[in-house]
Amino acid sequence: MDLLSNTVALSRMQFALTAIFHMLWPVLTTGMAIYLVILEGLWLKTRNPDYYRHARFWSKLYVLNFGIGVASGLPMEFQFGTNWAPFSEAVGDFW
Numbered sequence: 001m002d003l004l005s006n007t008v009a010l011s012r013m014q015f016a017l018t019a020i021f022h023m024l025w026p027v028l029t030t031g032m033a034i035y036l037v038i039l040e041g042l043w044l045k046t047r048n049p050d051y052y053r054h055a056r057f058w059s060k061l062y063v064l065n066f067g068i069g070v071a072s073g074l075p076m077e078f079q080f081g082t083n084w085a086p087f088s089e090a091v092g093d094f095w
Contacts, residue, residue, distance in 0.1 A: 011083045020078055025069030032062045 045053035
């Protein structure tokens, strides 16, 4: 019984670390999206090339952050299925 409870605790810790790491990226990309919209709007309004350069620079980081968020979110789907299969059956599909 001790091995079973240890396995459950390890599974929960693994999911917690994955979820904590993953939740950084949606928040960051949402904030960056708002910032990029503001930069693009300022560039369109003023035609200042500094705004254009900043928008291009931050858009590359936005794409990178978005990709990391997707890559860290995919293991969470599998962890829902493997660690909490009865819970997943009870509440339905996660889409």
